[in-house]
Amino acid sequence: MPVWHAATREWVKSGRLALLGVVQEQHAERARLFAQWQGLDWPILHDPINILRLQGVPILVAVDEHGVVRAVRPDLKTFDADFLDRTFSDGGGEAVALTPRPGDIPALRERTRANPSTGWRALGDALALWAGPEGLDEAIACYQRAVDSAPADGDALFRLGACHRLRSETAGRKHGDFQAAVDGWSRALATNPNQYIWRRRIQQYGPRLDKPYAFYDWVSEAAKAVAARGETPIPLSEPPYGSEIAHPLKELPQPQAPTPPDPEGKVNRDAKRLIEADVAVVPPTVTPGQAVRVHIVLRPSRRAQAHWNNEGEPLRLLVDVPAGWRASERLLAAPQPQQAETGEARRLDFEVQAPPDAAAAPRLRVYALYNVCETQGGQCLFLRQDLPVEIPLRK
Amino acid sequence: MNVEAGSYAPEVGKRHPDFTLPRADDRRPVSLSDFRGRKVLLLHFASW
Numbered sequence: 356m357p358v359w360h361a362a363t364r365e366w367v368k369s370g371r372l373a374l375l376g377v378v379q380e381q382h383a384e385r386a387r388l389f390a391q392w393q394g395l396d397w398p399i400l401h402d403p404i405n406i407l408r409l410q411g412v413p414i415l416v417a418v419d420e421h422g423v424v425r426a427v428r429p430d431l432k433t434f435d436a437d438f439l440d441r442t443f444s445d446g447g448g449e450a451v452a453l454t455p456r457p458g459d460i461p462a463l464r465e466r467t468r469a470n471p472s473t474g475w476r477a478l479g480d481a482l483a484l485w486a487g488p489e490g491l492d493e494a495i496a497c498y499q500r501a502v503d504s505a506p507a508d509g510d511a512l513f514r515l516g517a518c519h520r521l522r523s524e525t526a527g528r529k530h531g532d533f534q535a536a537v538d539g540w541s542r543a544l545a546t547n548p549n550q551y552i553w554r555r556r557i558q559q560y561g562p563r564l565d566k567p568y569a570f571y572d573w574v575s576e577a578a579k580a581v582a583a584r585g586e587t588p589i590p591l592s593e594p595p596y597g598s599e600i601a602h603p604l605k606e607l608p609q610p611q612a613p614t615p616p617d618p619e620g621k622v623n624r625d626a627k628r629l630i631e632a633d634v635a636v637v638p639p640t641v642t643p644g645q646a647v648r649v650h651i652v653l654r655p656s657r658r659a660q661a662h663w664n665n666e667g668e669p670l671r672l673l674v675d676v677p678a679g680w681r682a683s684e685r686l687l688a689a690p691q692p693q694q695a696e697t698g699e700a701r702r703l704d705f706e707v708q709a710p711p712d713a714a715a716a717p718r719l720r721v722y723a724l725y726n727v728c729e730t731q732g733g734q735c736l737f738l739r740q741d742l743p744v745e746i747p748l749r750k
Numbered sequence: 751m752n753v754e755a756g757s758y759a760p761e762v763g764k765r766h767p768d769f770t771l772p773r774a775d776d777r778r779p780v781s782l783s784d785f786r787g788r789k790v791l792l793l794h795f796a797s798w
Contacts, residue, residue, distance in 0.1 A: 356795050363791060373788045375780075379796045383774045389797035390774070400771035400780055407769060409758045409794055416760050416792040422768070422783060424760045429791075439789060447765030450783070453758075454769040457779055484772065485779075552796075559798065570798040 356413055360395060362431055367397065371439050377402055379412055379552055381520060385571070388589040392577035403521065404483050404514040406454050411551040423447035455481035467497075476501035476511045483518055491522040509546035513553050516540040523633075524593050533635035533650060541638050560637040562646035562706045563604035563683075571595035572602070597704035598637070598648050607646060607708050613686040615673060616724060622739040629661035629727045630654065632742055640749040646681075646708040649744055653689075653723060654700045662698045664735045665691045667726035672703050675720040679710035696728060707746060719744040758794075766792070 366372040374397035378386040383401045390399055417426040417438045423445065425438055455463060460481045467474035479497030482490040498515035501508055516539025523532035537557065544553045559570045574595055578588040635650040651672060655661040663670070670689040676682045683706040692699070707719065721742045728735040760766050770781040782792070 356793060359791070359793065371789065373785050373790045374793060375782065375785065375790055376793045376795060377771065378774060379794070380774075380798065383772075383777075386774045386797045398780055399774045401774040401777075402771055406771075407758050407794070412794050412796045414758075414794040416766065416794075418766045418782070418785075418790040418792055420787050420789055422765050422786055424762050424764055424766050427760055427762060447763065450765050451767045452769065453767045454771060456770045456781075555796075555798065 357393060366439060379405060379409060382593055384589055384591050388577055391581055391589050404517045405552050406480055409552055419443040421445040421447060457485040472504050479514060483514060488525045491518050494518045507546050509543040512539050512543035530633060533633060537635055537637050538639050557638055560598050562648045563601050564646045566603040569600055569602045571599045596702050607681050607683050607706055609681060610685050617739055622724060625738040625740045627659060629656055629659050630725060630740060631656050632740060634742060634744055636746050640747045641709045642749050643709050643713040644711040646706050647746055648704055648706050650704045652700050652702050655698045660730045661727050662696045664726035664728045665697060666695055670701055670725040672723050674705055676707060677717050680717050681708040713748055716748040717746055
């Protein structure tokens with residue numbers, strides 16, 4: 356694509372050609388940073404739910420002045436002679452719309468009554484694209500109804516997952532949203548294993564053994580390059596972390612067992628749930644010999660007005676697996692900000708590999724140790740939370 | 751309004767189906783049909 360961007364600059368400047376991008380990406384900000392870094396100065400449209408049903412990217416399509424397709428994957432060498440220099444006549448047939456428009460939501464609500472089997476997915480699409488974070492609850496409910504009526508509707512399953520993941524990043528998140536996202540994507544992929552966009556969404560968060568490349572390792576390089584030009588990099592509200600920037604591996608490391616910091620379980624448990632934990636396993640099941648990535652997100656409870664106390668030891672996570680199973684890390688620590696008290700989400704992820712002869716789902720022993728305060732200026736405690744990590748075995 | 755989508759498979763000589771999506775920068779809706787009268791190179795890509 357950078358080749359086309361560079362090669363078409365003069366044609367765009369002279370008005371002979373318009374470039375229009377469509378990016379398959381959950382996070383619009385990441386797409387904007389990518390465009391800023393690469394100097395892509397043409398309009399880029401955001402398709403967070405793959406509503407265009409692309410099976411893969413990149414795809415370039417030359418569309419003439421009448422809206423008729425003249426080339427798919429055009430040849431740059433002959434692009435001007437074959438496309439730009441020619442005048443085309445109309446005759447491409449009737450135009451259909453692939454997507455709802457913002458004003459279609461009321462009509463689509465009506466349509467769910469007339470045609471529930473496809474109506475719920477269509478309404479979900481409109482809400483997911485146009486209703487913002489406030490529309491995600493209803494979009495999820497619509498996709499769920501679509502899936503209930505057509506369990507093999509891979510598009511609805513994928514978009515259900517996408518909306519759960521989007522909601523997990525908002526203040527309106529619900530417990531289990533991330534795992535529900537992964538479940539939706541995995542069920543979608545089971546309906547069509549050749550769907551590259553869906554597969555990549557799982558691999559983005561999945562184990563390094565099943566990763567084709569590091570998905571977002573370019574982000575830090577892009578931010579540095581943009582800043583070096585004297586510009587302010589587009590800020591990311593969800594910076595990529597862990598699996599999103601991890602490079603592929605052929606074999607998991609075998610870390611030594613750490614000295615457990617609370618071997619007898621004497622540290623008081625977080626009975627009031629001052630820290631709320633959310634666990635997601637990607638993919639949602641493990642097959643013998645394969646690996647999963649376990650994501651653990653810990654957040655101070657808003658209900659309890661809790662916050663991290665950063666004056667003590669950083670948050671630690673202990674991982675213990677049964678004999679024969681491998682964990683990529685056994686002791687993880689979260690970075691700790693400079694401020695004495697903060698309320699951010701802390702994300703830790705690690706990988707677990709099943710032995711080739713695995714016969715039963717593992718019982719993982721995972722616990723977190725952290726310093727937390729109940730209210731601003733209130734009581735501060737050093738607490739432990741045992742985390743339920745279940746990895747169903749699929750044979 | 752026709753929101754039934756088939757798999758994305760643009761065919762040479764056929765009209766490209768119209769679509770409307772939000773711009774990544776300011777969320778304004780933009781349609782392919784907004785470009786009618788101009789030659790367009792449509793680039794589908796990912797930032798991962």
